[in-house]
Amino acid sequence: MIRDITIGQYLPGKSALHKMDPRVKIIVTFAFIIVIFMCKNFWSLGLMVLFTALCTILAGVPMRMMLKSLRPVMVILVFTGILNIFYTSGGNKLLEFWKITVTDKGIYTAVFMIVRIVCLIAGSSLLTYTTTPTMLTDAIERILSPLKVFKIQVHTLAMMMTLALRFIPTLIEEIERIMNAQKARGADLESGGFIKRAKALIPILIPLFISAFRRAYELAFAMECRCYRGGEGRTRMKQMKVKATDIVASAVTAALLGAVIFLNIYFKPVIG
Amino acid sequence: MKDSIIEFDNVSFTYDGTEEEQKERLPAVKEVTLSIKKGEFVSVLGHNGSGKSTLAKLCNAILIPQSGKVTVCGMDTADESLIYDIREKVGMVFQNPDNQIVATIVEDDVAFGPENLGVEPKEIRRRVDESLKAVGMYEFREYEPHKLSGGQKQRVAIAGIIAMRTDCIVFDEPTAMIDPKGRAEVMETAKKLNRENGITVIFITHFMEEAAEADRVVVMDDGRVLLDGTPARVFGERETIRKIGLEIPSAANLADMLKENGIELESDVLTPSDCIDAVYEAARKAGVCS
Ligand SMILES: Nc1ncnc2c1ncn2[C@@H]1O[C@H](COP(=O)(O)OP(=O)(O)OP(=O)(O)O)[C@@H](O)[C@H]1O
Ligand SMILES: [Mg+2]
Numbered sequence: 226m227i228r229d230i231t232i233g234q235y236l237p238g239k240s241a242l243h244k245m246d247p248r249v250k251i252i253v254t255f256a257f258i259i260v261i262f263m264c265k266n267f268w269s270l271g272l273m274v275l276f277t278a279l280c281t282i283l284a285g286v287p288m289r290m291m292l293k294s295l296r297p298v299m300v301i302l303v304f305t306g307i308l309n310i311f312y313t314s315g316g317n318k319l320l321e322f323w324k325i326t327v328t329d330k331g332i333y334t335a336v337f338m339i340v341r342i343v344c345l346i347a348g349s350s351l352l353t354y355t356t357t358p359t360m361l362t363d364a365i366e367r368i369l370s371p372l373k374v375f376k377i378q379v380h381t382l383a384m385m386m387t388l389a390l391r392f393i394p395t396l397i398e399e400i401e402r403i404m405n406a407q408k409a410r411g412a413d414l415e416s417g418g419f420i421k422r423a424k425a426l427i428p429i430l431i432p433l434f435i436s437a438f439r440r441a442y443e444l445a446f447a448m449e450c451r452c453y454r455g456g457e458g459r460t461r462m463k464q465m466k467v468k469a470t471d472i473v474a475s476a477v478t479a480a481l482l483g484a485v486i487f488l489n490i491y492f493k494p495v496i497g
Numbered sequence: 498m499k500d501s502i503i504e505f506d507n508v509s510f511t512y513d514g515t516e517e518e519q520k521e522r523l524p525a526v527k528e529v530t531l532s533i534k535k536g537e538f539v540s541v542l543g544h545n546g547s548g549k550s551t552l553a554k555l556c557n558a559i560l561i562p563q564s565g566k567v568t569v570c571g572m573d574t575a576d577e578s579l580i581y582d583i584r585e586k587v588g589m590v591f592q593n594p595d596n597q598i599v600a601t602i603v604e605d606d607v608a609f610g611p612e613n614l615g616v617e618p619k620e621i622r623r624r625v626d627e628s629l630k631a632v633g634m635y636e637f638r639e640y641e642p643h644k645l646s647g648g649q650k651q652r653v654a655i656a657g658i659i660a661m662r663t664d665c666i667v668f669d670e671p672t673a674m675i676d677p678k679g680r681a682e683v684m685e686t687a688k689k690l691n692r693e694n695g696i697t698v699i700f701i702t703h704f705m706e707e708a709a710e711a712d713r714v715v716v717m718d719d720g721r722v723l724l725d726g727t728p729a730r731v732f733g734e735r736e737t738i739r740k741i742g743l744e745i746p747s748a749a750n751l752a753d754m755l756k757e758n759g760i761e762l763e764s765d766v767l768t769p770s771d772c773i774d775a776v777y778e779a780a781r782k783a784g785v786c787s
Contacts, residue, residue, distance in 0.1 A: 359601045391601050394643040440596045447597035450557060450589040451610040451657065452581050462608035462621040 234294070234350070235357045241470050242284040242355040247364035249471040254352045256478045260485050261344055265494035269485040270340055276481060277347050286354050294350040295343060302339050309335035337495050362386040367465060380456025388444070396437065403432050502665050502697050503556055503587065505531040508565035510551055525551040527720040528565070533699060535664070538691045540700040540708040543717030544742050549701045552717065553667045556699065557587040570664070585614060588658030592670045594650035595642075603645075603653050604629065604638040610661035621660075628656040631694065632686050648679020652686055659690065665697035666690070673703060684710070705732075705746040709767040716743070729765045748772040 237243075242250070257273075264270040281291060295302075309331060316330025353361070366383035373379055404414065407428050414425050510526040513519075526548045533539055543549050554560040555567050558574040567574040569583045588610075591597050600606035604625050611621045629635040632652040642650055651671050658666055668687060672680040684707055690696045700711060708714050714731040716724040718741045724731045732738065732745050735753075744750075752766035752775065762775040780786050 357602075359605060387600065391599065391642070394641075395595050398643070440593075443591060443593060443596035444599070446559065447589075447591060448599060448609075449559065450584060451599075451661065452584050452613040453609075454581065454613065458615045460612050460615050460618060460621065462605070462612060462618055462625060464618050 234290075234353050236286060236290065236354045238285050238355065240284045240355065242280065242351065244468070244470060245355075245474060246465050246467050246471045247356050247360040248368050248465055249467060249474060250352055250356060251361070251364055251368060253474050253478050254349055256482070257348050258345060260478070260482050261341060261348070263482075263485055263489065264341065265489045266492045267337065267495060268492045269488035270337065270344070272481070272484055272488065273344055274340065277344050277351075280351055281347065284351055284355050286351065290354065291347055291350065294354075295346055298342065298346055302342060305338050305342065306335045309338050333495050358390045359387065362390070363461075363463070364465065380459075384456075392440070395440075396433070399436060400429065400433060403429050500535050501532045502535045502570060503531075503533040503699075504566075504568040505529045505552075505555070506566045506568070508555060508562040508567055510555060510560060510562045512551075523720070525720055526555065526562070529720075529722055531715065531722060531725070533665070533697060535697055536691070536695050538688070538698045538700065538710075538712045539715060540702055540711035540713070541715045541717060542702065542705070542708050542743060543723075547717040548720040549717055550669050551720075553589065553669045553699070553701060556665075556667050557589060558583045559589075581614075585661055586663055587665045587667060588661060588663040590651065590654050590658060590666060590668045590671045592673050594647055594654055594671075594674070597654050598642045598650060598657075601641055602638075603634065603640050603642060606642065606653060607638075607656045607660050610657055614661060624660045624662070625656075628660040629653075631659060631690065632656045646679055647675030648682040651675060651679065651683045655683075655686055655690070659694070659696070663696070665699065667699045667701070669701045670703060671700075672707065680704070680707075705744050706748075706768070709746040709748070716741070728767050732767060733765070 245253075261270075261273055264273060281288075310327055311325055311331065313328060313331035313334045316328035316333075318326055318328055319332070320327040356364075362383050365386070366379055369377075369379045369382075408414065412425060412428060414422070414429075416422075417425070508526060508529045509524050511519075511522055511524040514522055529552065541549050541552065551560065555562060555574070556569070558567075558569075558580045561567075561575050570586055572579045572583055572586075574580075574583055598606050599609050607625045607628055608621050611624055616624070625638075626635065629638055632655050634649060634652050634656060637645065637649065637653075642653065645653065654671075655666070666687070668683075671683050671687075675683070687698050687700060688710065691698045700707065702708055709728045709732065711728060713726065714724070714728050715722055716731060716738070723741065724734055724737060732749055735745060738745055745753075746767050748766050748769050748771060751772060752762050755762060755776075760779060762779055766772045766775050777786075
């Protein structure tokens with residue numbers, strides 16, 4: 226049923242990762258991504274893989290969910306692998322046919338790149354698995370708030386994101402209703418070629434847009450009635466506080482950065 | 498008048514439009530003079546397009562009358578500097594519960610109003626919990642709104658209004674889009690807030706049964722106030738009510754039919770419970786039961 230859809234991919238839980246200040250979590254995740262890109266050999270990358278695995282266990286995210294988040298990038302992974310195997314020059318020849326040579330360096334690079342992307346996706350999925358969409362938009366608003374100096378409407382942007390999240394389920398429900406209504410009138414949505422199907426979408430999209438505009442109009446009224454006047458002078462019920470966990474997490478990330486730099490220097494690089 | 502909360506003084510309002518439209522457009526609200534007293538439960542009736550929603554929007558400075566004056570607690574709605582003070586006093590609940598919920602979590606939505614008013618975080622928390630308890634939705638505070646029923650969503654919307662500490666709530670057909678069970682929940686909540694928290698309620702509705710439960714009924718027709726008085730008095734004007742295409746409450750209808758068939762009921766009957774009492778009384782008098 227449509228009632229069961231959850232926005233984003235939040236997995237409720239009470240782990241240390243769930244309890245972290247979302248602002249710190251976002252910043253730490255960014256730092257994590259940068260550190261991954263700094264890795265130059267299997268030792269430093271291995272350390273990051275270990276760290277990601279530890280965090281996954283700590284957050285209580287099942288392996289199955291992690292694999293699920295990798296599915297959309299499967300094509301990219303395969304593509305990256307093939308490109309790197311065939312187009313890396315140098316190293317010992319392992320295989321040669323037609324115009325293509327496969328070297329051991331090529332295979333190393335391919336594996337390295339794939340592991341790096343997997344680690345990247347897994348790390349950032351951890352952020353969305355342990356933070357509600359509302360918390361994320363809230364945190365983004367607060368992190369970006371210094372940009373107000375440059376007259377960037379940070380609050381408006383965050384409000385737009387929140388409203389979009391709020392109305393996704395409502396609009397999905399609406400699409401379903403309109404589709405059923407059009408089917409009841411004899412509309413054929415499932416057969417025919419691409420053009421025919423695209424045309425069949427028009428009687429769904431037009432009512433959807435009309436209703437979305439009406440909703441927006443009414444919502445604006447309702448917000449005005451509740452004294453909404455932009456971000457100025459607005460307070461928030463839920464305050465964000467940096468706690469001990471957040472400091473530990475930041476320290477661990479800094480330590481990770483140090484360790485990666487050390488391993489990069491100490492061991493021979495695979496790439497670059 | 499000191500004990501009145503909203504005061505309409507010879508108010509007329511016409512919607513804006515292009516010049517051509519303007520020529521033939523009739524005022525949506527015409528020369529309305531009305532005074533809503535503190536603590537009253539007023540229901541507003543009228544057929545489609547009779548100006549009920551326009552009247553509601555004039556109450557909290559969403560619309561400003563072209564002539565006449567609307568005052569809320571002594572504040573003129575035409576004064577732009579008072580606009581948020583007025584909206585803090587008079588809140589509004591609309592027909593479609595989906596289009597007035599702003600946040601993705603129930604308690605965040607209830608906090609929206611107080612946050613806009615710049616209330617202290619701790620105080621907001623207190624008000625949110627209090628308001629959710631008052632409408633009986635406290636257990637649902639961490640739910641996502643789209644997982645609630647129509648009646649529940651509407652109660653969340655009401656909680657969002659009372660969290661602003663409003664003195665008066667205008668309901669614009671809050672029950673038109675929800676099922677009978679949700680309808681009863683919303684009506685009960687409105688009555689409870691009126692009775693226990695002393696909140697003034699203006700309840701626009703198409704359901705005569707709901708209107709019959711108010712202290713006072715205002716009937717609008719073509720932008721004018723046609724009838725204004727207690728439910729007994731207003732629904733007593735059977736001819737006028739029928740003439741403008743409204744119905745009378747079904748309990749009253751039943752009493753009329755009984756009368757036509759020679760069974761006289763003692764008291765005025767408007768609500769189902771009145772009806773049960775009166776019929777029981779009549780039956781006892783006739784010796785049908787004890
Ligand atoms: N935004 C608008 N622009 C122009 N005319 C409007 C607008 N809103 C309402 N009207 C007109 O004003 C008149 C009164 O409308 P209003 O919405 O107040 O009626 P209502 O009693 O609330 O009706 P309903 O029972 O359908 O809700 C109608 O003739 C309507 O067509
Ligand atoms: Mg209306």
